[in-house]
Amino acid sequence: MLSVMTVSLLFNHTANAKTILILGDSISAGYGINVEQGWVAKLQQRLNQKYPKQHQVINASVSGETTGGALARLPKLLNTYKPQIVVIELGGNDALRGQPPAGIQNNLIRLVNLSKNSKAQPILLGMKIPPNYGSAYSKAFEATFQQVAKTQQVKFVPFFLDGIAGNNTLMQTDLIHPAAVAQTRLLDNAWPSIIQTLR
Numbered sequence: 001m002l003s004v005m006t007v008s009l010l011f012n013h014t015a016n017a018k019t020i021l022i023l024g025d026s027i028s029a030g031y032g033i034n035v036e037q038g039w040v041a042k043l044q045q046r047l048n049q050k051y052p053k054q055h056q057v058i059n060a061s062v063s064g065e066t067t068g069g070a071l072a073r074l075p076k077l078l079n080t081y082k083p084q085i086v087v088i089e090l091g092g093n094d095a096l097r098g099q100p101p102a103g104i105q106n107n108l109i110r111l112v113n114l115s116k117n118s119k120a121q122p123i124l125l126g127m128k129i130p131p132n133y134g135s136a137y138s139k140a141f142e143a144t145f146q147q148v149a150k151t152q153q154v155k156f157v158p159f160f161l162d163g164i165a166g167n168n169t170l171m172q173t174d175l176i177h178p179a180a181v182a183q184t185r186l187l188d189n190a191w192p193s194i195i196q197t198l199r
Contacts, residue, residue, distance in 0.1 A: 016054065017054045017055060017056075018054075018055050018056075018083075018084035018085055018198055019055070019056045019057075019058060019081055019082065019083040019084055019085070020043070020055060020056070020057045020058070020083060020084070020085045020086075020087065020194070021058045021060055021077060021078075021081055021083035021085065021086045021087070021120070022040050022043075022057065022058065022059045022060060022061055022087045022089065023060055023061065023070050023073075023074065023077070023086055023087065023088050023089065023090065023111070024040075024059075024060075024061035024062075024065065024087070024088075024089030024090060024125075025061060025062065025063065025064065025065040025066075025089065025090055025092060025093055026061075026062075026063035026064065026065075026093075026177060027061075027089060027092070027160070027161075027177065027178065027186070028040055028059065028061035028089045029059070029061040029062055029063045029065075030061075031063045031177050032172045032174075032177050032179075033172075033179070033180045033183070034180070037180040037183055038059075038183055039183040039184070039186035039187040039190070040057060040059045040061070041059075042183055042184060042187045043057055043187055043190070043191075043194070044056075044057040046187065046191070051198075055198065058077075058081050058083065060073070060077050061089070064093055065090060065093060066090070066093045066094050066097070066099075066107075067090045067091060067094050067104055067107035067108055067111065068094075068107055070088075070090055070107075070111060071107055071110055071111060071114075074086075074111060074114050074115070075114065078114065078115070078118040078120065079118075082118070083118075083120050084119075084120055084121065085120060085121050085122075085123065085194070085197050085198070086111075086115040086120045086121070086122045086123070087122075087123045087125065087190065087194065088108065088111055088112070088115075088122055088123065088124050088125065089125040089127075089160060090108070090111070091104055091108065091127045091141070091144070091145070092127050092129070094107075095127070095129045095133065095137075095141050096129075098137075101137070101140040101141050101143070101144045104141070104144050105144040105147060105148055108124065108144070108145070108148045109148055109151075109152060112124070112148065112152045112154055113152070121154075121155070121197050122152075122154045122155075123154065123155045123156075123157070123190075123193050123194060123197060124145060124148060124149050124154050124155070124156045124157070125157045125160040125190060126142070126145035126146070126149075126156060126157055126158045126159050126160060127141070127142075127145065127159070127160060127161070128141070128142050128159055128161070128165070129141055129142075145158070146158070155193040155196065155197055156193070157189055157190055157193055159189075160186065160189055160190065161178065161186070161189075162189055163185055163189070164178050164182045164185055164186065169181075170182040170185070
């Protein structure tokens with residue numbers, strides 16, 4: 001059963017304070033590493049340093065999560081935490097299951113719209129898959145994120161694993177999940193979009 005992790009309870013309800021909901025899969029859930037080493041925990045730490053006791057990060061990521069699974073969970077998460085920002089880091093598991101890119105795109109659009117309808121600002125973290133899944137599928141999968149970001153006009157990180165994927169020294173032995181040493185790079189990749197939205 002899912003137990004949503006609140007990364008930090010140091011939260012001061014000021015006018016500018018925001019709750020950030022991370023809706024992701026194993027990459028954001030910290031698979032294979034200590035949760036405290038993950039990029040989401042590092043996000044809370046960095047926010048605490050720059051904006052003491054203001055912003056709260058809720059990590060609702062689940063290893064193995066798909067866009068469809070997240071769709072089922074998001075309404076309750078939005079109602080419970082009432083976030084101002086929703087970071088969507090999903091799609092990789094859909095691709096591993098060979099789901100059609102059109103279906104993934106539809107689910108991502110619905111996640112974005114659910115977030116917007118609850119007055120939250122969505123941020124989409126783009127993903128890519130290795131070409132061994134087939135060049136046509138890989139390109140269609142990557143384009144899915146670009147299309148959603150364009151049509152829904154949301155902040156977008158083209159490739160969340162930029163600078164990490166393909167570098168075996170930054171990956172765990174499965175060569176799928178980023179290692180602990182790569183977590184700061186993940187945060188750095190997402191940080192500009194997050195900080196712009198906070199402002």
